[in-house]
Amino acid sequence: MKHLTACLFAAIAFTAAQAFASTVGQPAPDFSATDLSGKPVKLSDYRGKYVVLEWTNPECPYVRRHYDSGNMQSLQKEAVGKGVVWLAVNSSSQASGEYYTPEQMARWLREKGASPTATLLDESGKVGRAYSARTTPQMYIVDPQGKLVYAGAIDDKRSASVAETKNANNHVRAALNEALAGKAITTSVTSPYGCSVKYGPAG
């Protein structure tokens, strides 16, 4: 009976998680996480602005492809320059062996010349799971009303090869340009590619 109750609650929790999982066209799940200086950052604090969420992991070759080619940095600059908020999220757990401390993360971003509005450490995977983030890099765009308007890959070249970047069709840039011009987003859902998000055990 105790076991049954436990199962029941687990099942309810699972459904609740599913129900609140991110779906394009639906409100984006709100979250609070700490940035590299330990300051709390809440998604809802940025109501009124477009917010880009970038799932990242410096240890992932697919992430490195976009940073080594300068692709991610230029997109960050371009977006932030247009008043878009850019939140990079690292959901690698300490147990995964790919965990970066705030200092390590800050150093890596400095070395790469990256300029997100804030970088969030989601060691518990809470934010990642709320968004069903599966890969790095995986990208989301939240509109000024807090609605999720894009979810998926950064571009259409599903590869870790830097050479592919220049021929790629960047979905995030296209979606942001359309959104900022007040147009409907043509491609709002794509299959993310890359390394798996290094989640720790559920809990």
Added chain:
Amino acid sequence: MSRVLAALALSLAFALPAWAGAVRTPHVEAELLPERTAIVPGEPLTVALRLSIIPDWHTYWLNPGDSGEPTALAWRLPAGFRAGKIQWPVPERLPAGPLMNFGYSGEVLHLVRIDAPADLAPGTSVTLSARATWLVCKVDCIPEEAELAVTLPVATTAGPHPRGAGPIEATRARLPAPAQALSEWSLSATSAPEKVLLHLASATGSALPHARFFPFQEGKIEAAAPQRVSANERGYSLELPRAAQPVGPFDRVAGVLVLTPDGDLRPRAFEIDVPVAAAAAHASGAGFGFVAALLAALAGGLILNLMPCVLPVLAIKVLGFAGADARQGRRHGLLYGAGVLASFWALAVLLFALRAAGAELGWGFQLQSPTVVALLALLFFGLALNLSGVFEFGGLVPGGLAAWSARNPALDWFLTGVLAVVIAAPCTAPFMGAALGFAVAADPVQAFGVFTALGVGMALPYVALAWFPAWLRYVPKPGPWMVRLKQALAFPLYATVVWLAWVLGRQAGLEGVVWLLSACVVLAIAAWLAGLPGSRGPAARGAIGLALVGALALALVPREEAAQPVSSDAIWRPYSAQTVAGLNAAGKPVFVDFTAAWCVTCQVNKKLVLSREEVLADFRARGVELVRADWTRRDADIAQALASVGRSGVPTYVLYRPGRAPVVLPEILTRERLVEALDG
């Protein structure tokens, strides 16, 4: 010595057909292996990319799952040659934390068919080269690549390649077979809110303990979610949970289906592409969407309020609203709602517990126990005496508890909510049967949702009345009429007692009814004593307590009688699965009336439709055999038959026709609908 070895190695190398050799990366050894020793002009040749992966690492399938990248080959072939697509062996499931990947570990061969042009000159040689790229992962992922080539002579005949032929043949056995090879199973797919169901019907009735589907495309199914197989009247259904972040419509079940049929340990894989049809039209539990079930449950809950056995009790509570001030009314309304919800949740937990224990049961199952029926009858009789004004509850409840209850009117309201649910349970209102069938067949979470919706629906009118006191305007002003109304409301309760006594009679016989009526008499004595002036003295209280215990003891006497043939008359045969199957086998359609003595709707349908001479004539004219499944008492066969059509309660009307899926008719039966179904 070393020179001898070198010479030996050299001669061996020459003895083999020219072979460019393997490339080693830190995690993988890769090479191209041909199946034959030479290229024959105009004939196809299979060449394999062999990846030998170090332990604990893996590469990816065509659809890598939640992350990863499929292995790829970019061929550089001489003029006139053409390379086909990679033929992928069935992948393994590779869990990565909460995520799931599809790929390969150990050694894997990716086969490619190479078509050679017809104008090659025998005696020359040809080099087939390709750049292979793959992602190899353990926790971290490393993209790797290798330039590979294989040089083969052109000849008019070719033998099996000593290193390639064996492994390539072994890999072919691991490739999914074309869908046509699925001769024994016919496939179809239907859509549900949270999942797509792949239905497998076996021509030979084979059992299917395990099945697994790997989709060709990402963004269709939730890769890590379990895929459950359930048996139903159509054969088997494999549940494919939809992706949390779907990419494009899930309108085809296209991918690799791996079946592990019973008695055959080797799984077999098939490449399938099945269009997803809209949900099945008939009201079977499997096709009943979650949202529809919730709405039906909500409506069912609302209708429960109108049930003759609930209304009198609740009407008294509405009078309570009329008396109380607005703020208090709100509190009472919420407490009543909480009582209703808590009861439905308790029922849900009980249902899961019993289901988990393997008990076959359905709605109204409480009324299959004579003890429960007798105690309910006694309770209603007591309540009716109270309504008639024989006694007041304050006089009956022991002083301490009465004082506590007075200090805690909250408890009283909460308990009213609980009581309302207990009384409503036997009245299977329209809609509710299907919703509950869904709940019994669904997973616990969805069932929980349905029970919650039922509770909300039932509590809604009263909570709303309490919350918007303005609406109380529509409730008549308090006055002396209330007392008369209260007394009048006793009569439906007396009628309920008569009905319960009849139900008990069906279960425990005439003797059982006599015991119950005796209990009622003793209870009436207790009530009369409680209503006398001076009933608060210790002697009176003792007498009342004694009478109460006596009434309870008498009500507990009735026991289930030995089985006796039930409700069989000349026209209706008693139910058994064999009867239905036998009649169907003889080519006759069968109409089954799933009914129970305690089911009011069933009795109404029986009177107004099923006993009518015109309706019986309709049946006769179409050669339909009539079977009655009486569920007044617990019966595992009937519970199973109900479950097989996605229901858990009565009334349920099912038309079984030879070679066709059973048709479930609406609970509110009309002659028109019946005829329509018979001719459908």
